[in-house]
Amino acid sequence: MSSIAFVSVSKRYGDVDAVKAFDLSCAPGEMLALLGPSGCGKSTTLKMAAGIESVSSGEIYFGDRPVSGLAPGARNIAMVFEDYALYPRMSVWENVAFPLKVRGITGQPAAQRIGEVLQLLGLRQMAEQDVSGLSGGAQQRVAIGRALVRDPEVILFDEPLSHLDADQKVQLRAEIKRLQKLRQVTSILVTHDQTEAIAMADRVAVMNHGVLQQVGAPQDLYERPANLFVANFIGEPPMNLMKAAFAGGGRVVGGGWSATPDAARLGVLTQGEGAIIAGIRPEHVAVNPPEMPGEAQGVIVYREPRGDADVLTVALGTGDGGGEKLIAEIPGPSPWRAGDRVSLGLDVKSLLIFDAATTRNREALQ
Numbered sequence: 614m615s616s617i618a619f620v621s622v623s624k625r626y627g628d629v630d631a632v633k634a635f636d637l638s639c640a641p642g643e644m645l646a647l648l649g650p651s652g653c654g655k656s657t658t659l660k661m662a663a664g665i666e667s668v669s670s671g672e673i674y675f676g677d678r679p680v681s682g683l684a685p686g687a688r689n690i691a692m693v694f695e696d697y698a699l700y701p702r703m704s705v706w707e708n709v710a711f712p713l714k715v716r717g718i719t720g721q722p723a724a725q726r727i728g729e730v731l732q733l734l735g736l737r738q739m740a741e742q743d744v745s746g747l748s749g750g751a752q753q754r755v756a757i758g759r760a761l762v763r764d765p766e767v768i769l770f771d772e773p774l775s776h777l778d779a780d781q782k783v784q785l786r787a788e789i790k791r792l793q794k795l796r797q798v799t800s801i802l803v804t805h806d807q808t809e810a811i812a813m814a815d816r817v818a819v820m821n822h823g824v825l826q827q828v829g830a831p832q833d834l835y836e837r838p839a840n841l842f843v844a845n846f847i848g849e850p851p852m853n854l855m856k857a858a859f860a861g862g863g864r865v866v867g868g869g870w871s872a873t874p875d876a877a878r879l880g881v882l883t884q885g886e887g888a889i890i891a892g893i894r895p896e897h898v899a900v901n902p903p904e905m906p907g908e909a910q911g912v913i914v915y916r917e918p919r920g921d922a923d924v925l926t927v928a929l930g931t932g933d934g935g936g937e938k939l940i941a942e943i944p945g946p947s948p949w950r951a952g953d954r955v956s957l958g959l960d961v962k963s964l965l966i967f968d969a970a971t972t973r974n975r976e977a978l979q
């Protein structure tokens with residue numbers, strides 16, 4: 614078990630800056646997720662940790678050992694890939710035994726470790742089966758077994774669940790988390806799926822265009838996104854982001870709404886300074902009858918029932934289509950229908966204020 618640190622790591626492919634001045638540490642025994650849209654540089658970052666790609670500048674440390682000059686085989690890492698990368702004509706047992714065999718570990722010591730890992734993963738019954746006949750979920754368990762069997766310092770997971778169906782995903786992400794905690798193996802998980810990152814990781818690092826945007830516990834990213842990119846990327850339905858301006862006395866006004874956010878949310882801003890964007894999560898928008906006081910009035914234009922919740926799109930103002938639209942997520946099934954006039958209550962404690970120019974959360978600027 615070892616820490617991993619990226620210190621000012623960059624990677625260039627010709628003209629493309631795939632990863633830029635990346636600084637991040639993963640504590641011993643921690644599971645850290647690298648999350649971001651396609652092309653943001655997360656796989657390149659993982660490959661540099663694995664030694665499959667070289668760094669253009671900067672250094673990567675496992676503990677206090679610099680590793681960027683070391684070949685993959687000298688780094689004591691294991692990788693789990695999205696396509697399992699198993700040997701198809703070998704049995705479950707033989708696949709898990711492989712990393713030990715290439716290191717000259719055979720006989721009883723090997724059998725004991727393989728047996729233990731198969732037991733942990735619930736694969737004992739299938740030990741003699743060919744892996745090619747197994748379901749995707751079972752094949753990925755074998756790949757995880759193969760990663761765990763030689764007690765690596767670090768496990769790097771590259772989109773390990775993306776080929777699995779929804780049921781298998783839920784099962785396996787709980788399973789990976791359980792094993793990772795049980796074995797306390799320092800792990801990095803690359804994923805584009807926020808649900809996966811939030812469910813599995815201790816901390817999540819969000820990347821965009823090769824740049825680390827924010828790293829923190831999932832709840833921190835959700836409640837205090839550092840900038841508009843993270844605010845919009847984390848959460849489903851996404852945060853409402855609305856153009857706004859200061860109106861004096863700490864009030865903020867937008868197209869068809871006005872509110873007085875918590876003073877702390879305003880940062881060091883004084884009235885008249887720069888354009889701002891206000892952000893509020895859909896679950897922090899209450900929907901009430903039109904005669905009730907609220908921060909905004911509007912008309913429901915769309916209702917999406919989700920069983921235990923309703924997601925309502927509300928056009929602010931008279932609903933003639935000219936104003937801002939807000940998404941509210943309320944307990945369902947609700948009585949509201951498209952065409953209903955409503956009053957909206959914005960939970961001002963949860964209203965975030967971003968600088969339009971820098972995109973940064975004003976609160977984080979303090």
Ligand SMILES: Nc1ncnc2c1ncn2[C@@H]1O[C@H](COP(=O)(O)OP(=O)(O)OP(=O)(O)O)[C@@H](O)[C@H]1O
Pocket residue numbers: 626629630631649650651652653654655656657658805
């Ligand atoms: N071998 C390569 N040669 C040239 N450019 C590359 C290479 N590998 C990646 N890139 C570029 O580097 C950038 C980051 O790619 P990377 O694969 O790390 O992103 P990603 O976030 O993992 O995306 P995805 O989820 O689609 O794999 C992209 O612009 C990509 O086109």
